[in-house]
Amino acid sequence: MTIQSLSQRSDRLTLGYWPVLAWIFIALTAYGIGEILLAVNNGQHVFDSGTATALALLGGLAVFVAFVGGDVVIADFDRPGNRIRVRSFGLRGIRRAERPLNEVTGLTIQVLRRNQHRVLLHMQSGERLSLTSYYVVALGIGKISRLSDFLGVEPQIAQAPTGRWIR
Secondary structure: OOEEEEEEEOOEEEEEEEOHHHHHHHHHHHHHHHHHHHHHHOOOOOOOHHHHHHHHHHHHHHHHHHHHHOOEEEEEEEOOOOEEEEEEEEOOEEEEEEEOHHHEEEEEEEEEEOOEEEEEEEEOOOOEEEOOOOOEEOOOOHHHHHHHHHHOOOEEEEEOOOOOOOO
C-alpha cells in the first residue's frame, strides 16, 4: 500500500508517494533478523550454515524490496515557475527530473491490476515521464483527478504492457 499525499494552492500542487507497505515489510524483516541474532547471542540457537543462509536470504529480500519499491517520490507542479520537478529518494540514491509544465500534453494512468497503477505524463517531445518507478498499490485514484484538473488534461486509462518483464 502506498500513501499518496497531495497539497494544493491555486498555482502549485505537490503530490507525494509514500510506500508504507514496503517499509513495514522491511521493518518486520529487520525485526526477525534481530530476533534470530539475539537468540544466537543468548545461546538459545546455534549459528550454523542454515541460520546463516536464512539470515542472508531475509536480508537480501528486504534490500530487494527497498531497492525496487521503497522509494519516496515527491512531484512538484509549479505554474508560476513553469516547471515539474520529480524527486525520488531511495536506495538508488536521489534522482531528479525537471521538465517545463507547459509541455504536458496528456496524462495516462497505466493500470497493472485492480488496485495497482502508475502515472505517466506525456510531454510535447513525445517523452513519457513516469512519476514513480514502481506501480503504486492504492485504493483509489482520487488524487489523480485533482492532478488532471490542475494540469487541464483529461486522464486516459490504459492497461500496463504485458510480458515477462514489465517496465
